[in-house]
Amino acid sequence: MNTLERTADEIIITDVLIVGSEGAGARAALEASKACKSVVVATKGVVGKSGATLTADADIDIDSRSAAELFDLPGDLRDSPEKFAEDMCKEGEYLNNQRLVKIHCEEAPGRLKELVDWGARIDKLTHAPGHTYPRGVWIPGTEFARVLTKELNKRDNITLLEHMMITDLLLNDGAIAGATGIEMTTGKFFVIKAKAVILCTGGAMRIYPHTTAPDELTGDGLAMAYRVGAKLIDMEFPMFLPYTLMKPESLDGVDFSYLLSAYVETHALNRHGERYMKKWDPERLEHSTRDVNSIAAMVEVLDGRGSPSGGTYLSLKHLPDNLIDFSAEWFPASIANWRYGGFNMKDYLPDVRKDAMETSPASHFWNGGVKINEFCETGILGLYAAGEGSGSIHGANRVSGNALTMTQVWGPRAGLYASKYVADTGNKTIDLDQVLEIKERLYAPLERNKGADPIALRKKIQEIAWAYVGVVREEKGLKKGLEEIFALRDQLQDVYVTNKCKRYNMEWIEAMQLENMLDVMEMVARASLVRQESRGALYRRDFPKTDNVNWVKNIIVEKKDGEISTSVHDVELDTYEPKKIIRDYGCKE
Amino acid sequence: MAKEMQSVTVKVLRQDPMVNGGKPEYQSYSVPLEQGATVLSILRYISENVDRTLSYYRSCRIGKCAGCKMRVNGKTCLACTTAVTGDITVEPLKGYEVIKDLVVDMNRRVG
Numbered sequence: 001m002n003t004l005e006r007t008a009d010e011i012i013i014t015d016v017l018i019v020g021s022e023g024a025g026a027r028a029a030l031e032a033s034k035a036c037k038s039v040v041v042a043t044k045g046v047v048g049k050s051g052a053t054l055t056a057d058a059d060i061d062i063d064s065r066s067a068a069e070l071f072d073l074p075g076d077l078r079d080s081p082e083k084f085a086e087d088m089c090k091e092g093e094y095l096n097n098q099r100l101v102k103i104h105c106e107e108a109p110g111r112l113k114e115l116v117d118w119g120a121r122i123d124k125l126t127h128a129p130g131h132t133y134p135r136g137v138w139i140p141g142t143e144f145a146r147v148l149t150k151e152l153n154k155r156d157n158i159t160l161l162e163h164m165m166i167t168d169l170l171l172n173d174g175a176i177a178g179a180t181g182i183e184m185t186t187g188k189f190f191v192i193k194a195k196a197v198i199l200c201t202g203g204a205m206r207i208y209p210h211t212t213a214p215d216e217l218t219g220d221g222l223a224m225a226y227r228v229g230a231k232l233i234d235m236e237f238p239m240f241l242p243y244t245l246m247k248p249e250s251l252d253g254v255d256f257s258y259l260l261s262a263y264v265e266t267h268a269l270n271r272h273g274e275r276y277m278k279k280w281d282p283e284r285l286e287h288s289t290r291d292v293n294s295i296a297a298m299v300e301v302l303d304g305r306g307s308p309s310g311g312t313y314l315s316l317k318h319l320p321d322n323l324i325d326f327s328a329e330w331f332p333a334s335i336a337n338w339r340y341g342g343f344n345m346k347d348y349l350p351d352v353r354k355d356a357m358e359t360s361p362a363s364h365f366w367n368g369g370v371k372i373n374e375f376c377e378t379g380i381l382g383l384y385a386a387g388e389g390s391g392s393i394h395g396a397n398r399v400s401g402n403a404l405t406m407t408q409v410w411g412p413r414a415g416l417y418a419s420k421y422v423a424d425t426g427n428k429t430i431d432l433d434q435v436l437e438i439k440e441r442l443y444a445p446l447e448r449n450k451g452a453d454p455i456a457l458r459k460k461i462q463e464i465a466w467a468y469v470g471v472v473r474e475e476k477g478l479k480k481g482l483e484e485i486f487a488l489r490d491q492l493q494d495v496y497v498t499n500k501c502k503r504y505n506m507e508w509i510e511a512m513q514l515e516n517m518l519d520v521m522e523m524v525a526r527a528s529l530v531r532q533e534s535r536g537a538l539y540r541r542d543f544p545k546t547d548n549v550n551w552v553k554n555i556i557v558e559k560k561d562g563e564i565s566t567s568v569h570d571v572e573l574d575t576y577e578p579k580k581i582i583r584d585y586g587c588k589e
Numbered sequence: 590m591a592k593e594m595q596s597v598t599v600k601v602l603r604q605d606p607m608v609n610g611g612k613p614e615y616q617s618y619s620v621p622l623e624q625g626a627t628v629l630s631i632l633r634y635i636s637e638n639v640d641r642t643l644s645y646y647r648s649c650r651i652g653k654c655a656g657c658k659m660r661v662n663g664k665t666c667l668a669c670t671t672a673v674t675g676d677i678t679v680e681p682l683k684g685y686e687v688i689k690d691l692v693v694d695m696n697r698r699v700g
Contacts, residue, residue: 342667
């Protein structure tokens with residue numbers, strides 16, 4: 001007879017399971033560990049060596065007054081959490097949940113203070129576009145990783161499960177009972193009985209072929225939440241960063257060239273040598289917003305004026321050689337002397353005095369996600385979400401520096417409210433049938449000897465996402481994209497892997513990620529199709545105006561009768577309101 | 590006129606602790622050398638196009654996470670930021686327990 005003990009290779013029992021170990025996940029764990037007996041943190045990668053947080057380049061936003069008062073930085077005393085909240089709503093094009101935004105801005109300074117008390121080193125204060133006052137306190141993402149990993153290791157009641165891909169959430173009578181996972185190093189099937197689960201899995205930037213994000217960001221949490229009936233919000237707003245490298249291929253998505261464009265006058269050119277930004281933002285040109293730069297580039301590509309690799313050119317050739325040489329000396333530390341991350345960029349770039357770089361927008365951030373309230377609750381009892389994979393905070397767009405703030409404010413909140421919930425609840429019985437079904441699905445690619453190739457399928461998913469659900473969208477393309485997604489779902493049924501070894505089988509991991517990528521892409525496509533206007537990070541070419549008369553609304557996607565359904569909801573504008581006008585996209589008033 | 594693509598030989602020290610008594614063995618691959626290739630882009634090429642059984646760990650691809658630390662031609666480096674211009678020998682990071690091939694348990698030092 002099948003029992004849970006026979007079905008699972010290992011069973012772990014805990015109060016709270018946190019999926020994701022970095023910015024939001026680590027903070028959720030540290031907070032939950034104060035009140036819970038046991039906290040388990042599961043990550044697909046290695047703690048402190050994975051996830052989007054450590055790639056941040058990087059400032060964390062707090063109001064300028066608190067920056068001055070708490071951290072002795074040259075902040076502007078005229079600023080306040082309220083002023084910061086107002087800027088967030090303005091940049092989010094008023095789709096943010098304003099109650100959550102106020103909490104975000106009020107709690108940010110205190111959460112940064114905790115991080116500094118744990119030993120995080122902060123530096124200067126920066127003033128990024130979209131902020132009325134300088135609010136970006138400088139901390140590299142790697143500093144978050146260092147400090148948070150150190151703190152996680154200090155807590156005896158936190159267990160870290162590395163190389164653990166959490167695959168599905170388990171429900172009992174509509175409430176969370178736990179989750180299943182594959183330990184990638186052994187191929188073992190885990191059942192984790194948890195009273196509460198907190199999803200801190202980040203965005204799904206990897207559904208696109210060009211991204212600044214690490215490989216593992218395949219939207220697992222978004223898809224898992226969707227599959228158990230949670231609501232997702234603002235999914236039509238993936239954010240793109242312009243001018244990232246396309247060549248060499250090994251550096252695809254690297255934002256060194258974007259950073260260059262911020263410090264020296266670069267020319268973005270199409271294949272005819274035209275500075276196409278003149279059509280979009282004649283005054284600011286390449287210094288226009290990230291969205292407008294991305295959209296303008298993609299329109300050139302779609303209309304047949306792109307570069308050979310399907311991007312546009314970014315040129316420094318108009319600048320004198322000695323100016324270019326000197327720039328490397330005064331560039332900020334992160335790109336000084338043609339070094340970036342661990343790269344000596346001179347090994348990889350063309351001679352920029354002579355040739356242009358081929359660049360492309362790249363998927364950079366996930367504005368929407370699992371819909372949460374102020375307690376990080378998702379509507380599924382026992383399921384919480386925080387960080388980039390949660391929605392409602394940023395609305396249609398995020399201001400610079402606010403991704404890290406999101407992890408540090410909402411991670412702890414999720415940990416706090418999940419621990420309050422588990423105090424009055426017991427571990428629930430696991431539904432064996434649900435577990436058996438999941439296990440069969442996960443191991444099926446290892447059993448099959450023919451079928452669809454997971455690597456080819458992943459590439460196809462990315463190709464379709466880019467072509468039809470990418471930087472520039474329109475009805476015809478979105479419908480075509482949905483047809484393609486439908487066809488891919490068929491192929492997913494018989495995906496198989498050639499490598500039959502269960503230990504660290506990268507082909508099998510790819511196979512397990514495919515359904516998540518497809519679910520997320522379809523959610524983006526369906527939500528984008530509903531929104532008949534352009535706003536924030538979404539550009540609908542067939543509806544190029546921003547319509548504040550009809551579209552100050554959130555689109556919610558959820559699973560109904562086995563399919564992705566959408567609904568449109570008014571936003572509660574309790575404090576900040578947009579002008580009720582229809583205006584050109586990209587022009588704020 | 591299309592240039593003929595140069596190839597390089599990539600020697601990888603492979604190991605599965607559960608197979609063959611965990612004995613490490615070198616395996617050689619011939620890989621086309623793309624302009625701007627890195628050790629990571631070469632490993633990706635092998636694992637996607639030549640040998641799906643090859644295992645390695647990577648995350649950020651830009652020299653920040655340090656998860657892809659390994660030995661290339663005897664020197665410890667990050668696979669993602671190490672340029673490849675000729676033949677290479679790739680081995681797992683020294684001093685850590687090997688999980689499989691180039692994946693090591695960064696929490697478990699040995700030797």
